[in-house]
Amino acid sequence: MDPGGAAPETSRREALSKALLEEGDRLYALALRVTRDPDLAADAVQEAFATALERESGFRGESSLATWLHRIVFTKAIDLLRRRGREGPLPEDDPEARPPQGGDMGRAPSWARPPDALLLGKETRVALEKALGALTPAQRAIFELKEAEGRPTEEVAAILGMPPGTVRVHLHRARLKLRSLLGEHFRRGRT
Amino acid sequence: MSCDELLRRLTEFAEGALPPNLCEEIRSHLKDCSPCSELDRDLADLARLCRECDPPKLPADLRQRLEERIRAWTTRG
Numbered sequence: 001m002d003p004g005g006a007a008p009e010t011s012r013r014e015a016l017s018k019a020l021l022e023e024g025d026r027l028y029a030l031a032l033r034v035t036r037d038p039d040l041a042a043d044a045v046q047e048a049f050a051t052a053l054e055r056e057s058g059f060r061g062e063s064s065l066a067t068w069l070h071r072i073v074f075t076k077a078i079d080l081l082r083r084r085g086r087e088g089p090l091p092e093d094d095p096e097a098r099p100p101q102g103g104d105m106g107r108a109p110s111w112a113r114p115p116d117a118l119l120l121g122k123e124t125r126v127a128l129e130k131a132l133g134a135l136t137p138a139q140r141a142i143f144e145l146k147e148a149e150g151r152p153t154e155e156v157a158a159i160l161g162m163p164p165g166t167v168r169v170h171l172h173r174a175r176l177k178l179r180s181l182l183g184e185h186f187r188r189g190r191t
Numbered sequence: 192m193s194c195d196e197l198l199r200r201l202t203e204f205a206e207g208a209l210p211p212n213l214c215e216e217i218r219s220h221l222k223d224c225s226p227c228s229e230l231d232r233d234l235a236d237l238a239r240l241c242r243e244c245d246p247p248k249l250p251a252d253l254r255q256r257l258e259e260r261i262r263a264w265t266t267r268g
Contacts, residue, residue, distance in 0.1 A: 014265065017261045021257075025246065025248050026246075027249075028248070038250075042250065042253050045253065046257070049260065050260075107226075110233060111233045111236060119239070120239075120240060124240065128241075147242070153206055168206060172203075183233075
């Protein structure tokens with residue numbers, strides 16, 4: 001059913017409440033990826049739910065309901081990060097999480113085929129989380145939506161409000177940066 | 192195709208966003224160039240690592256608060 005069409009108000013409300021509950025985990029995952037802070041992510045999701053409920057009648061069905069909800073969450077998460085920016089450094093200002101300066105990310109040393117135990121191990125997941133701090137919030141959002149959730153580029157572009165080509169550029173830079181940073185982890189893991 | 196050009200195009204290639212002739216050039220380059228094929232394999236491993244990570248869940252207390260809020264909203268007049 002199209003909640004933005006001629007459906008009765010009660011049906012629109014049911015569709016929105018169903019979508020909010022079904023998408024809850026993914027909305028939180030996006031907020032957490034952008035903010036890298038569970039408290040800020042929870043605030044972003046709460047504010048987004050409130051906004052969605054207030055503006056339910058404004059949803060016109062130009063995108064899917066899920067895309068519309070993700071866009072609200074992304075906007076709230078960025079707003080909260082900006083507000084925090086006035087109070088103190090963002091989590092990604094951790095200098096240890098920064099990528100090597102001046103290097104060519106694409107020509108970083110190869111991972112040299114890490115065995116699955118190393119590639120998928122807990123320490124690598126911790127290293128990935130830390131490396132994600134070197135990305136911009138938009139790159140992290142794109143990385144979450146594309147690499148972790150496997151969403152189509154056009155949908156990610158609609159969520160973030162940018163052209164698909166820009167999404168691909170951000171994704172490319174994010175992938176190369178993470179490859180470079182995790183390469184150091186894998187080299188340490190082999191010694 | 193040079194290694195630098197392949198590097199710039201690799202994500203578009205993986206996305207299926209390039210015309211067939213460029214895709215063929217990239218496949219051919221990857222077959223013959225060890226550093227680029229290693230890069231391509233690393234990015235595939237990175238994607239696999241991300242897919243294997245457990246996605247975060249909405250905290251239970253937050254889910255409960257949101258459900259109560261939605262219930263109140265759907266039942267109001």
